Amino acid sequence: MNVTHHRTRTTRVALAAAVAAVLLTGTACSSKAEEDKGGGGADGVEAGPGVSAETIRLGALTDLTGPYATLGKSIVQAQQMWADETNAAGGICDREVEIVVKDHGYDVQKAVTAYADISSDVVALPQVIGSPVVSALLDDIQRDDLLTFPQAWAASLLGKDAVQVLGTTYDLDMIAAVDFLTRTEKVAKGDTIGHVYFEGDYGANALEGSEWAAQKAGLKVAGQKIKATDTDLSAQVSALRKAGVKAVLISAGPAQTASLAGVAASRGLTVPIVSSAPGYAPQLMKTPAAKALEAMVHVVSAAPAVSSDLPGVRKMVAAYGKKYPGSPVDSGVLSGYNAAQLLGADLKKACEGGSLTREAVVKAHRSQENADTGLGTPQNFTDVSQPASRSTYVLKPDAKAVGGVITLEEAHEAPGIEEYLAAKG
Amino acid sequence: MTTLVDNLFNGLALGAVYALIALGFVTIFKASGVLSFTHGSLLLLGGYLTAILHDDLGFAGALALAVLATAAVAGLLDRYVLQRIGTDPHAAHVATIATIGVDIVLVTDLSRRIGGDLLGLGDPWGDAVTDMGPATVADSRIAAIIVSAVAIAGAFALFRFTPWGLSLRAAAEDSEAAALMGVRLTRVRMLAWCLAGALAALAAVFLAAFPAPGLERTTGQIALKAFPAAILGGMASPVGALVGSLLIGLTEAFVAGYQSDLHVLGEGFGDVAPYAVMVLVLLVRPAGLFAARGAARV
Numbered sequence: 136m137n138v139t140h141h142r143t144r145t146t147r148v149a150l151a152a153a154v155a156a157v158l159l160t161g162t163a164c165s166s167k168a169e170e171d172k173g174g175g176g177a178d179g180v181e182a183g184p185g186v187s188a189e190t191i192r193l194g195a196l197t198d199l200t201g202p203y204a205t206l207g208k209s210i211v212q213a214q215q216m217w218a219d220e221t222n223a224a225g226g227i228c229d230r231e232v233e234i235v236v237k238d239h240g241y242d243v244q245k246a247v248t249a250y251a252d253i254s255s256d257v258v259a260l261p262q263v264i265g266s267p268v269v270s271a272l273l274d275d276i277q278r279d280d281l282l283t284f285p286q287a288w289a290a291s292l293l294g295k296d297a298v299q300v301l302g303t304t305y306d307l308d309m310i311a312a313v314d315f316l317t318r319t320e321k322v323a324k325g326d327t328i329g330h331v332y333f334e335g336d337y338g339a340n341a342l343e344g345s346e347w348a349a350q351k352a353g354l355k356v357a358g359q360k361i362k363a364t365d366t367d368l369s370a371q372v373s374a375l376r377k378a379g380v381k382a383v384l385i386s387a388g389p390a391q392t393a394s395l396a397g398v399a400a401s402r403g404l405t406v407p408i409v410s411s412a413p414g415y416a417p418q419l420m421k422t423p424a425a426k427a428l429e430a431m432v433h434v435v436s437a438a439p440a441v442s443s444d445l446p447g448v449r450k451m452v453a454a455y456g457k458k459y460p461g462s463p464v465d466s467g468v469l470s471g472y473n474a475a476q477l478l479g480a481d482l483k484k485a486c487e488g489g490s491l492t493r494e495a496v497v498k499a500h501r502s503q504e505n506a507d508t509g510l511g512t513p514q515n516f517t518d519v520s521q522p523a524s525r526s527t528y529v530l531k532p533d534a535k536a537v538g539g540v541i542t543l544e545e546a547h548e549a550p551g552i553e554e555y556l557a558a559k560g
Numbered sequence: 561m562t563t564l565v566d567n568l569f570n571g572l573a574l575g576a577v578y579a580l581i582a583l584g585f586v587t588i589f590k591a592s593g594v595l596s597f598t599h600g601s602l603l604l605l606g607g608y609l610t611a612i613l614h615d616d617l618g619f620a621g622a623l624a625l626a627v628l629a630t631a632a633v634a635g636l637l638d639r640y641v642l643q644r645i646g647t648d649p650h651a652a653h654v655a656t657i658a659t660i661g662v663d664i665v666l667v668t669d670l671s672r673r674i675g676g677d678l679l680g681l682g683d684p685w686g687d688a689v690t691d692m693g694p695a696t697v698a699d700s701r702i703a704a705i706i707v708s709a710v711a712i713a714g715a716f717a718l719f720r721f722t723p724w725g726l727s728l729r730a731a732a733e734d735s736e737a738a739a740l741m742g743v744r745l746t747r748v749r750m751l752a753w754c755l756a757g758a759l760a761a762l763a764a765v766f767l768a769a770f771p772a773p774g775l776e777r778t779t780g781q782i783a784l785k786a787f788p789a790a791i792l793g794g795m796a797s798p799v800g801a802l803v804g805s806l807l808i809g810l811t812e813a814f815v816a817g818y819q820s821d822l823h824v825l826g827e828g829f830g831d832v833a834p835y836a837v838m839v840l841v842l843l844v845r846p847a848g849l850f851a852a853r854g855a856a857r858v
Contacts, residue, residue: 200668202777205676359819362831364781367772369698370816370830373566377817390678393773401689401771402566402696422678422773423687 180228183492185258191230191482191491193218194237194257196249196272198264201241202363205416205463210262210286210471211236212459213451217475220454227479228486234261243271254279259496261478262286262471266336273298280493282481282500284474286467288412288437289336290343290559294520297497301474301514302437304522305337305386305411306344307552311527312384312409312435313348314549321407322381324353329375329383331359331368331395341386341411347555361387368394372402382407389416396431397424405431412436415532417465417539425534434530434540438469438511441538447509452537464538469510476508512546525552565695567817568810573701573766575809576708580763581786582793582801583715584756590732590796591752593652594642597659598634599760600780601666606630606761607681607768607775608670614682622682627761634757637662639750647735647745671777678774687770704766711762712802715755719798724751732796785812788838794848803849807841808834 178188185192195214197207211234218232226232235253239246246268254275259282263269266287276283276297283298290304303311309330316322330345332338342358349356357378359371368391375383383399383406385392392414399406408431415434419425439445441452441464451472452464485491485499500516507513514523529544581599588596606626613622641662642655685700719725727748730738739745760783767782768775789808793800816830841849 200672203676364778365831366776366779367767369570369771370567370813371819373563373570373817374819376566377563390773390776393678394771397687397773398698398771401687401698416676418676418678419773422680423770424773427687 178229179489180486181490181492181495183258183490183494185256185493186230186491189230190233191227192257193232193234193478194253194260195234195262196237196239196246196253196260196264196268197262198241199236199238201239203241203264205418205465206286206467207238207264209462209465209467210264210474212462213455213468213471214261214475216455216458217472217479219458221479227482228491232479239265239268241265241268243267247271250275254281257281258491258493259478259481260284261474269298270336280497282478282493282497284478286470287337289340290522291336291340293522296501296519299500299516300523301470301477302511302522302524303527305341306347306555307522307525307549308411308435308437308527309341309344309384309386310348310552310555311529311549312411312433313345313352313354314551315409315433315435315529315544316382316407317352317354322352322354326381327355327357327378329357329359329378329380330386331361331371331375331383331391332386333388333391334360334362337411337413338386341384344555345384347558348551351551361391363388366390366394367398369398371395372398372404375399376402376404380404380406382409384409384411385414386411387414389414389419392432393419393422393424393428396427397422400424400427400431408432410434412438412466415466415530415540417463420532420534420539425532428532429534432532433543434532435527436466436530437524437527437546438466438473439528439546440530440536440540440542441466441469442533442536442540443542445509445511448511451510466538466540469538473508473510476510477503477506477514480506480508521556525556562694563817565693566697567813569692569695569697569701570817571810571813572806573704573809574813575806576705577763577766578786578789578809579712579802579805580708580759581783582790582805583712583798584759585786585790586793586796586798586801587715587728587752588756589790591728591749592638592642592647592655593649594655594659596753596756597656598637598663598666599756599786600783601663601670602630602634602757603760603764603767603783604670604775604777604780605633605666606757607764607779608674608679609761610681610765611679611768611775619682619684623762623765626764627758630761631754631758634760635750635754638753639746643746643749647749667777667780670780674775674777676777678776679768680774681765681768683765683769685769698770700766700769700771704769707762707766711759715759716798718755724748728752785834788834792838792841792848794850797848797850800848800850807837811837 197211199207218234221232237249239249250272261284263283263285269285269287280297288300288304290306292298292300332342346356385395392410481500485495503516505513512524512526525548526546528546530540531543533541609626609629610622645651645655688699689696727743730743731748767779789804790801793804811833815833
């Protein structure tokens, strides 16, 4: 009995070892195969991972099934449209552009797995959704030298060579928001303003900006920290009214902005509300709070309104509407397309330099001093520790406009931003 | 004063909605010994059905259908999934874990359907408000309090005055003896699940109505806040669930409303407060506020 048992176990161990050996060999083979792919092309351009003689492969770690599914879909479609347009015009460096899309559903674990899956086979990541996802991948991205455009704008993401926050950071947006309130005389010295913000990087960074600007302007900030699951802001509105606020800033999601405006209006707290860019979505115009949003809310954003008159934006909106009829044209479309175009410029520059290795792509990116895609303000990527742009637009919700917003103020740099960035070092 | 009245109404309305959910937890627990983790998804299902049907059927019709459908789903889930696991106390633990799995499946599918949308439920209150002395109260809040009170009174009447209620109480007391006396345990517990499902669907309406902007994929998560309410009430006591819910609702509203005066406790204490209250109550009364002597604790 004992002997049989022993023998069974030995067989099992042997079997397990055999399976492990096969798996290991398999892995070794596949990593070897990937290395082989990175050979030089016939045209003499040095290639690296993700680049072959025929294709340039890019990766997208997106959210198609989680809380930011709408945003994810917009960006994926916009970037695919860019890839199709680019390929129709002959591609980049005589190679076809291909985007590998991985859905992580806003789950950090899944995102880490997806990164491991595609990172060895792509040359850059024009889309990574989610601050927690980006934070979890930062070290890997740095190690792999994989140029990445995150869809997150916290200042803590600055200072990393391979990671590029596009446009302004959350703190700069809120400095511009406070400037807008004081400049248009909606608040005066000595007043209190409220700031409703999400816990985490987004809210913390936004609050940093609002507190700095408020102190400079002689205002007091009454902060209200909330979570993404808080969609009824009644208690926060009560507290803000008690604090006697003359205006409210909000750095949260669209649902929270809608609740804030709706509740404040119903309670007679009709003060101006200024939101960070992620706090607004065109879908809000279909909620009961639409009227209050139109009357009270402004949005500060580094990107122009989708309904903007900029020729580049109009052309893109028309093309997108034709390619994806029925899909809403929101800010995600604009930011996704913009990111893809900027990356395209980097790849072209790297190609001209004779190398499409990851290091060469990052280097090409960091040499762009005045990158202008015609979709907003030009950006400067040369100083890794500074935001790529300092200018912001002021937008206003409008149910009738494409993308649900119109441009109220054209892009400009708010006074104080220079001083703020200098003080931050 | 205004803030006080505001917070009081917020708290009462929140508490009333939590009570609908907590009463469902308690009914299920009494009947089957199972802790239902599916409540978040049942709530979301009820809200989603109301949202997609209200254009065709009108709000009342859509709500009625959503309540019936959610009740049916809850009942069938118990009858054909959970009861198959068994009906003894050990099986109840397994069934509790199974409810987590069912919840994940349901939520995943509903999230996929809802996507990033904010769905309006077409409720008749809109963003209307009523002045009450110094405070302004949303009509949807007043409706939440009234409807919850009526629904809860109805549920209590069911427990007290119907044969099913008697069977339920008998089964909760001693299921073996009840079975010997001719109580049909499977049917009693299936109906308990139906009632809980119906209450959850009703709660969804008030969680998605103004001041909230609409039904979101995350709306169901609010159901978890009714857990501390049910537990601090004693888990097996409907009255306890009611008192617990009001306590949790008021705590949440007051802590969030006076957040700036509670800086000592750190920002965002409102989210922790329900659980802090639960722990405090359990420290003093380990079996909950209204637990029967010797009742199973959770």
